[in-house]
Amino acid sequence: MKKYLVLGLILIGFTSLASQIVLMRELMVVFYGNELSLGITLAGWLFWVAVGSWGIGRFFVERVRHKLAFFVFAELLLALFLPASIFAARAIPLLLKTSPGEIIGFLPMTYSSLVILAPTCLLLGFLFVLGCRIYAPKSREGPEHIGYVYVLEAIGATSGGLLSGLLLIRVLPPLYIMLGIALLNLGVAFSLTWFLEEKRSLLLFPTSILILLGLSLFSFGKVEDLRQASLDLRWRTYHLLTSQNSIYGNLVVTEKDNTYSFFNNGLYNFTVPDKLTSERIAHFALLEHPEPRKVLLIGGGVSGVLKEILKHPVEKVDYLELDPLMVTLAKEYLYSTEEYVLDDRRVEVKNIDGRLFVKQTSDKYDIVIVNLPQPFTAQINRFYTVEFFKDARKILKEKGILFFGITSSPNYISEEQRNLLVSLNESLKKVFAEVRVIPGDTNYFLGCKSKGVLTLDYQRLMERLNERKVKAKYVREYYLASELSDERIDYLEGKLLPLPKVMLNYDFRPISYYYDMVLWSTHFKFSLAKIFKKISPKGIYVAAILIYCAILLPIWLRKSRNEVRPVAVLTAVATTGFAEITFQVLTLLSFQIIYGYVYYKLSIILTSFMIGLIFGGWWASKIIEKGRGNFLNFIQAQICICIYPLILPLIFLGFAGSSGKFSTYLGSNIILPFLPIIAGFIGGFQFPLANKLYLQSRGGLVRAAGLTYGVDLFSSCLGALLVSVFLLPILGIPVVCLMVALLNVVSLVLLLRGKGAD
Known part of the structure; x- marks a missing residue:
């Protein structure tokens, strides 16, 4: 048996x-x-x-x-x-x-x-x-x-x-x-x-x-x-045409009333035909440039935007689409529509991550259009950060323009919406010499390398439209006069004035992702927006100090060594569990931030942690079986947990800043996917030792197994929730790592108080 x-x-x-x-x-x-x-x-x-x-x-x-x-x-x-x-x-x-x-x-x-x-x-x-x-x-x-x-x-x-x-x-x-x-x-x-x-x-x-x-x-x-x-x-309200998985995610195509809708990982991307949206994106971007010849389009090219771009006198359009399956499905379902222009000789489709291409290319562009949803996810937020804006600026010509849109309202902007818009606007202004924003149901942001290029004068834009003989159904004089009225421009510019508590959006502190989450939460009956808005860096720091003090309470109460030891062991299990899941979440999101396809590597990152657990748990069990494995070994493992989070930010920032093909391959296929092995080994080594030490103090195998395993998992649960929802976007990865290191240092101090002769 x-x-x-x-x-x-x-x-x-x-x-x-x-x-x-x-x-x-x-x-x-x-x-x-x-x-x-x-x-x-x-x-x-x-x-x-x-x-x-x-x-x-x-x-x-x-x-x-x-x-x-x-x-x-x-x-x-x-x-x-x-x-x-x-x-x-x-x-x-x-x-x-x-x-x-x-x-x-x-x-x-x-x-x-x-x-x-x-x-x-x-x-x-x-x-x-x-x-x-x-x-x-x-x-x-x-x-x-x-x-x-x-x-x-x-x-x-x-x-x-x-x-x-x-x-x-x-x-x-x-x-x-x-x-x-x-x-x-x-x-x-x-x-x-x-x-x-x-x-x-x-x-x-x-x-x-x-x-x-x-x-x-x-x-x-x-x-x-x-x-x-x-x-x-x-997909009960749609006619589901196909649902397919690729290494990059799940793609769905639906049909309803002769329109085709594309969903990527469940998130709505675009509908074909949608002439109003396609015209707004293409013409607002290209009319701002006096002579657009070379365009980089990141995402959404098969939606009809490419067709509108090609109405201008452009010579080359590089269209970036990470997932080849998106292009395959577009050919299958949109080939007979007038929006399908992928076969045009001026269009070159490149199946590559937009961030990676922008970082590595030596080409120069007149216009870079980011045609992606707003920063609702960490994967998309990476196209709205200061770091991306800097990379995009490097590949623009002297009068080059970066263009993207964020859903808004022409007549009323809420506090939550304003925080998001101000964060993105200030992040863009940190990089570009001139920044203008076009008002409307979608605010279109324009960043230019040179001053004096951008304009919100609708008559000047109409002159360029007529000079290029562009036939547009919606972006016409009456439409531009309404969208670019002085009243709307003044109202939006007033709302975009800097706010003291609104932070810039960075790769490893994706605060706009958080602002968008707060905005998103206001759309529901039971909104958590008020709670989200009250959470600030200062409040988090105060809460962390109180937790550190609570952990040290047995020392302040002058408890004996024998009383402190079992509490110290369980506390270390809890702080290690919190730290281990934090490492997992940070590795997953850092991979997403740097490379953009964590859906592909999710299983490898989770599995590599388990590989570390195997070797750590096996080694500790063998030591215990031979009559060794003492409190000192447990303390040594705790010291490693204190050091490990201090190394993580250096690794993440190092690969984020590198652009070479070898470093990209090394980071995306070896280092980041298998980095959790180290954390897994430390946690796996500590767990059997914790059970031995607790059994010595309290006894009962089932009690020890259930208690230590439960404490580990409950603290991991808390860590997964707090880090992903609050700590990471508000504080950023380096600060979170430092706080986790300090948490385990405090736990180590408590362990040292319980140390005695073994």
Whole structure:
């Protein structure tokens, strides 16, 4: 039986990370590509696993009489919940009564994620504690057994992460993957059933039925019918033409009333035809330049903007589109429309990240148009930062212009909207000699290298339109006279005056991303905008100091060494858990900021952390098994946790500032994806030692396993939420790393107070 139990424990880890990757990608699409969903999903995942291990497992496992039978039953439930979670995720817009492309609020995003993740994660947390007890019965309790179960789970998680990340998500839809994982769990449950002395027949029958049902679904092609049914749940108000995954994300094309809409990671990109938007973007940008000859277009070229650009006397248009699948789908569905002009000899399509191209190219352009959604996500925000503006300025000719648009209002600008506009305007003015903003339902920002080039005189713009013989339906004299009236210009310029508390937008302090999130939160019935607006750097620093003081409270109360030690150990587990998840979130978002396609590397980054856990946990367990592994080793691990966050910003900033092809390859394929191995090793090494030290103070294997695992996960949950939502955008990555280092230094001080002879 032992080998099947080991296989079951490995499968817990495999199921945990593989399903986590699938669900994180799925929820990221449901929540429109917003990386905030990554933090919320991680937090929700860790919270429920902690409840399952600390809350349920710690108190319930010893009361279970037939532990192996219950393990099998939990595996059966897990097999049912996995595919059901895909249906539940895709039903979120239906349940929340939102339309495809309509942004979901922070609170609905949070509670819908928690509900969907709860069944699977509660079972996984409970199975870990139950597995510890079955693997190590009371007759041979020891901390090394918790460590070995921890390592077995990490081995499974690593296997699941690598297999799903490198193969499964590339060739199979999410529902297929979840059903496959469910069948694996049923197979292990079926094998363990034969070792049951009681309850065998009660569990053997449903296990066999579920296995046969799963195999039948694959054999008779019914899985594809289920997949289509799940997609129809989400895109119910549209005719879904296709939903395809690439390494860069999920692309969807829908059709309604003879118009085609494109969605990237669930976020609405554009509709064809949309002549008004296409004309505004193309003509506002090109009419500002006296002689536009060479244009760089970043994103959205297949929407009709390219067609309008080509009406001007341009000689060359470089169109950047990261995902080749976008161009492929445009050819398939838009080829017969008049907006399709990709075959024009003046157009060159380049499938490359816009930031990377701008940083590496030696070409010079008259106009650079950023035709992307506003900075709703970290991936898009990187095109609205001071660093990007500096890179764009370098590739512009002397009278070159950078152009982008932000949704607004011509007659009323709210405080939340104003903060976002001022942040972007001031960031642009920091780089460009002249900055003007065109008012309207969308504010179009113009930054020019030279003064005296930009104009908001509609008559001058009309002269250029007529001189170039550009035929436009909307951007005409009557339209320009209204949009560029003195009243509207004066009102907007007044709203764009600098505000003392509004900060500039930088790569590693993406504050405009935060301002946009605050603005976005005002659109919902239960708005958190008031709470978001009250959070400031000063308030965060005060809260951090209070937490540091609270950790040191046992020292100030003059508690004895024996009283301090167990508290110090659990505190270190908590601060390490907070730090470890912070490292994960920062690595994910830094990769997104620097390279722009974390959807592709998500599984590798998560898996590399588990690789570190394996080696760290295995090494510590072997040390403990040999009778070594003491409080000093635990303190040494804590010192490493204090040092590691001080190194991270140097690595991130170093690769962000490099533009060479070798450094780009090194950073995107080796260093950043596998950087979490180091953090994983430290955390994996510390966890078995924490269990040994706690067992020495309190005793009880199940209690120790459930408590330490739960504390680790609860603090990780808190870290994922706080860092992704507040700390990163408001303080920036370097400051967050410093605060995490100080948090663990304070924890180290408490540990040193509990140090004694071992």
